[in-house]
Amino acid sequence: MATTPTKSKNPIPNRERIKMPRQHMPEQPPLVRAQQFTEVNLGYSAELAQQEALRCIECAKPTCTETCPVGVKVKEFVQLIVEGNFLGAAAKIREDNVLPAITGRVCPQEDHCEGGCLLKKKGESLGIGYLERFVADYEQQHFDTKNIVKAPPTGKKVAIVGSGPSGLTAAGDLVQKGHQVHVFEALHEVGGVLTYGIPEFRLPKKIIREQVDYMRAMGVEFETDVVVGRTVTIDELLEEEGYDAVFIGTGAGLPQFMGIPGEHLNGVYSANEFLTRINLMHAYEFPKYDEPMVDFRGKNVAVIGGGNTALDAIRSALRLGAGKAYVLYRRSEAEMPARIEEVKHAKQEGIEFQVLAAPIEFLSDGKGWLSGARCQKMELGEPDASGRRRPVPIAGSEYEVPLSVAVIAIGTSANPIVQSTTPGLNTNKRGYIQADETTQRTSRKGVFAGGDIVTGSATVILAMGAGRRAAKGIDEYLKSGQW
Amino acid sequence: MFKIIHAQFIAPGIKRFILEAPRIARKQRPGQFVILRVNQTGERIPLTIERSDPEKGTVNLVVQSMGKTTHLLNSLETGDSILDVVGPLGKPSEIAKFGTVVVMGGGVGTAMAYPTAAALKRAGNRVITILGGRNKDLVLLEREMREVSDTVFVTTDDGSYADKGLVTDKLRQLIENGTRIDLVLAVGPIPMMRAVAEMTRKERIRTIVSLNPIMIDGTGMCGGCRVLIEGKSEFACVDGPEFDAHRVDFAVLVQRNSMYRDAEKRSMDDYKRELEAKKAAVKTEAETACVLEGK
Ligand SMILES: Cc1cc2nc3c(=O)[nH]c(=O)nc-3n(C[C@H](O)[C@H](O)[C@H](O)COP(=O)(O)OP(=O)(O)OC[C@H]3O[C@@H](n4cnc5c(N)ncnc54)[C@H](O)[C@@H]3O)c2cc1C
Numbered sequence: 001m002a003t004t005p006t007k008s009k010n011p012i013p014n015r016e017r018i019k020m021p022r023q024h025m026p027e028q029p030p031l032v033r034a035q036q037f038t039e040v041n042l043g044y045s046a047e048l049a050q051q052e053a054l055r056c057i058e059c060a061k062p063t064c065t066e067t068c069p070v071g072v073k074v075k076e077f078v079q080l081i082v083e084g085n086f087l088g089a090a091a092k093i094r095e096d097n098v099l100p101a102i103t104g105r106v107c108p109q110e111d112h113c114e115g116g117c118l119l120k121k122k123g124e125s126l127g128i129g130y131l132e133r134f135v136a137d138y139e140q141q142h143f144d145t146k147n148i149v150k151a152p153p154t155g156k157k158v159a160i161v162g163s164g165p166s167g168l169t170a171a172g173d174l175v176q177k178g179h180q181v182h183v184f185e186a187l188h189e190v191g192g193v194l195t196y197g198i199p200e201f202r203l204p205k206k207i208i209r210e211q212v213d214y215m216r217a218m219g220v221e222f223e224t225d226v227v228v229g230r231t232v233t234i235d236e237l238l239e240e241e242g243y244d245a246v247f248i249g250t251g252a253g254l255p256q257f258m259g260i261p262g263e264h265l266n267g268v269y270s271a272n273e274f275l276t277r278i279n280l281m282h283a284y285e286f287p288k289y290d291e292p293m294v295d296f297r298g299k300n301v302a303v304i305g306g307g308n309t310a311l312d313a314i315r316s317a318l319r320l321g322a323g324k325a326y327v328l329y330r331r332s333e334a335e336m337p338a339r340i341e342e343v344k345h346a347k348q349e350g351i352e353f354q355v356l357a358a359p360i361e362f363l364s365d366g367k368g369w370l371s372g373a374r375c376q377k378m379e380l381g382e383p384d385a386s387g388r389r390r391p392v393p394i395a396g397s398e399y400e401v402p403l404s405v406a407v408i409a410i411g412t413s414a415n416p417i418v419q420s421t422t423p424g425l426n427t428n429k430r431g432y433i434q435a436d437e438t439t440q441r442t443s444r445k446g447v448f449a450g451g452d453i454v455t456g457s458a459t460v461i462l463a464m465g466a467g468r469r470a471a472k473g474i475d476e477y478l479k480s481g482q483w
Numbered sequence: 484m485f486k487i488i489h490a491q492f493i494a495p496g497i498k499r500f501i502l503e504a505p506r507i508a509r510k511q512r513p514g515q516f517v518i519l520r521v522n523q524t525g526e527r528i529p530l531t532i533e534r535s536d537p538e539k540g541t542v543n544l545v546v547q548s549m550g551k552t553t554h555l556l557n558s559l560e561t562g563d564s565i566l567d568v569v570g571p572l573g574k575p576s577e578i579a580k581f582g583t584v585v586v587m588g589g590g591v592g593t594a595m596a597y598p599t600a601a602a603l604k605r606a607g608n609r610v611i612t613i614l615g616g617r618n619k620d621l622v623l624l625e626r627e628m629r630e631v632s633d634t635v636f637v638t639t640d641d642g643s644y645a646d647k648g649l650v651t652d653k654l655r656q657l658i659e660n661g662t663r664i665d666l667v668l669a670v671g672p673i674p675m676m677r678a679v680a681e682m683t684r685k686e687r688i689r690t691i692v693s694l695n696p697i698m699i700d701g702t703g704m705c706g707g708c709r710v711l712i713e714g715k716s717e718f719a720c721v722d723g724p725e726f727d728a729h730r731v732d733f734a735v736l737v738q739r740n741s742m743y744r745d746a747e748k749r750s751m752d753d754y755k756r757e758l759e760a761k762k763a764a765v766k767t768e769a770e771t772a773c774v775l776e777g778k
């Protein structure tokens with residue numbers, strides 16, 4: 001079914017293709033979508049997808065694949081779309097990426113595949129993410145889990161700790177190799193950040209559920225409500241529960257606060273708490289769901305930070321009825337780490353960006369609730385260790401913003417629970433687990449790690465890449481018994 | 484799903500549950516808690532593990548009806564199930580030979596203090612227990628506490644049982660009598676813990692309290708449970724729930740616990756209305772049945 005086209009079926013000459021405009025992603029109108037949590041992007045139709053696919057100039061040296069962290073064979077799957085073989089295209093992507101419906105939606109494509117696409121030099125890059133999403137959704141609608149072929153069992157058991165993209169990818173790959181796979185998750189739902197962090201309007205929960213159901217059908221077992229390190233330790237999994245190997249994919253889930261006065265006031269949230277209440281606990285559906293949320297209607301809300309987390313939080317606040325919604329970011333827009341599409345969407349929805357500004361104090365209404373933030377303006381100085389220009393406070397530039405809610409989204413760090421309960425597991429200075437870059441092996445025999453818990457907060461596709469390498473590393477270890 | 488092996492009211496509005504939770508039972512140590520979610524639309528709430536039986540694979544919880552979730556929980560019976568239970572969470576209590584320890588339990592706080600009191604006794608401490616409740620019915624676990632204490636004092640606010648007064652009155656008496664106290668463990672309502680802290684601060688008696696902020700995940704992920712400890716934020720679910728009482732900012736705890744008062748009230752009111760509607764429906768059904776049967 002999934003054949004690679006030997007000769008191009010694209011009838012359009014290359015010089016014409018370069019002139020074709022990029023097909024727009026159909027989306028909900030900004031004012032409509034800002035009122036509800038349903039997905040913003042509506043997806044390409046088959047016609048739009050094929051029209052867009054025709055733009056690919058089929059480069060001899062496809063830089064799109066080189067810049068994709070897992071090396072998706074973009075040129076080949078795009079040609080299968082041109083041919084109308086959508087299931088074949090999905091299978092082609094799956095050779096390198098087991099969660100295409102997710103990456104198609106959330107990868108920072110501008111930094112990866114689309115950033116590398118040669119068409120970008122001539123105008124606009126190919127809509128690789130949109131196409132990836134299209135074929136994945138098409139596959140979901142047309143795929144029958146009965147068609148799943150299970151590998152012959154090897155008799156080996158692997159425990160996966162954490163069900164974010166790294167854990168899910170490792171689980172999917174390992175079960176395909178015939179190993180028995182058991183995923184342990186601390187929360188009551190699986191999916192990691194995909195479930196508790198990224199909101200419904202960007203990544204519908206249904207998509208994660210479908211991917212997980214697919215894995216269940218392949219034989220992966222999921223056990224929620226298990227905090228490894230507390231409920232059971234890594235050593236107990238290896239020694240008492242008979243697991244032959246363990247993969248740790250626990251993410252970088254510890255919220256950072258700013259350490260400025262007033263952070264304990266009611267109305268000041270970490271992005272993790274704010275997004276968890278909304279996504280995992282469905283606070284936006286209160287009172288149908290019991291989880292409460294403060295009343296946002298007509299209120300001023302700000303998020304501090306400029307990453308995807310910050311934008312997810314502020315756009316959620318808007319959907320809960322916020323009157324004014326601000327992003328306070330201490331550098332300029334060029335340095336914002338968020339996906340370009342999210343910044344664009346946020347602006348369309350009416351979110352105000354106050355860049356080169358940071359709060360230095362949260363103000364109280366005298367009754368324990370937040371009433372505003374005292375902020376300071378910044379200018380950009382010399383580049384720092386990250387290569388981005390460092391924000392430098394401008395003396396005397398202080399100003400106040402009246403606020404009822406502030407959400408702090410300035411980053412996360414490693415959760416120490418697993419590391420502190422697993423003797424001999426080496427970590428770096430910042431508490432992240434040390435793992436080999438090709439095999440994902442840790443300092444403990446039989447224990448592998450990958451994703452944000454090794455690299456610090458990164459991206460879905462990088463976590464998946466690590467999960468895939470770990471699965472390979474684990475498979476080799478289980479076969480050879482060599483450490 | 485976590486099966487309820489046994490459920491029984493032990494006082495008005497206070498129910499003890501024995502749950503099947505083998506993994507948690509094996510690991511639990513005094514001072515630790517679980518977070519549970521009753522059903523699909525429920526919120527997550529923390530509850531202390533009163534005791535566990537690793538052999539039988541069970542843990543006990545003692546729950547006081549406060550708002551919707553605890554009312555809903557306390558409506559469950561033997562044989563019902565709870566959707567999610569995760570634990571054991573939090574730092575276990577510090578158990579050592581301190582000398583003389585005064586354990587103070589207010590209301591349902593007694594159930595939370597019990598496992599630590601028992602462990603302190605086993606560690607060779609002299610345990611003086613002061614139990615308090617608003618009235619006779621709300622003095623919990625007296626028999627159990629007597630088994631693990633050298634001396635037990637009981638107070639009730641209204642004098643309906645034992646000594647009329649507050650647990651802090653008893654503590655003051657002990658201090659004034661010159662009783663040597665090496666450690667105080669106080670678990671109960673925030674005003675009680677705060678009062679104990681004020682009293683022992685002056686006497687320089689080391690005092691531990693178990694804080695009860697609002698929690699979600701219980702693993703350090705959300706930061707919602709942060710409490711102010713000597714001006715620094717700490718997460719009660721991983722750095723606590725027990726803290727040095729003299730370093731705790733109780734005012735901030737009270738303030739943060741009031742954050743969702745309106746929503747909590749709404750949930751409770753809706754829940755009450757739902758219950759009444761159900762009762763009414765059952766009644767009409769019974770009446771219709773009577774009519775049909777010609778009675
Ligand atoms: C709000 C938000 C938006 C984002 N948006 C994007 C985006 O648009 N594009 C993008 O590429 N990236 C995005 N990211 C980053 C991306 O989500 C992460 O890099 C990625 O999810 C990391 O995957 P992971 O598998 O390492 O861990 P995670 O997704 O963090 O999952 C870890 C899982 O392990 C569980 N766990 C932790 N400790 C234990 C334990 N002791 N026992 C059992 N289970 C445990 C956790 O509960 C969690 O479910 C975003 C992140 C956030 C927070």
Ligand SMILES: Cc1cc2nc3c(=O)[nH]c(=O)nc-3n(C[C@H](O)[C@H](O)[C@H](O)COP(=O)(O)OP(=O)(O)OC[C@H]3O[C@@H](n4cnc5c(N)ncnc54)[C@H](O)[C@@H]3O)c2cc1C
Pocket residue numbers: 516528529530531532544545546547548549550551552553554591594595694695696697698724740741744747748751
């Ligand atoms: C570590 C820890 C251990 C706990 N152990 C126990 C236990 O063993 N048994 C038990 O009955 N309860 C215990 N609690 C308290 C219990 O979690 C709360 O009573 C429960 O969350 C209330 O939920 P609700 O929906 O029924 O009430 P809500 O609607 O949330 O609240 C109803 C009323 O209770 C107040 N309230 C809310 N949260 C708390 C709280 N955490 N403490 C005190 N008052 C609160 C509210 O201000 C409101 O007035 C513990 C709390 C913590 C943090």
Ligand code: SF4
Pocket residue numbers: 067068069070071072074097103104107109112113114128129132461
């Ligand atoms: S996985 Fe991400 S980076 Fe790779 S091709 Fe797909 S969208 Fe692009």
Ligand code: SF4
Pocket residue numbers: 055056057058059062063064065074075116117118119126128
């Ligand atoms: S770089 Fe762009 S144009 Fe070239 S093969 Fe890849 S997607 Fe097609």
Ligand code: FES
Pocket residue numbers: 697698699700701702703704705706707708709718719720721
């Ligand atoms: S409950 Fe979320 S960090 Fe403590």
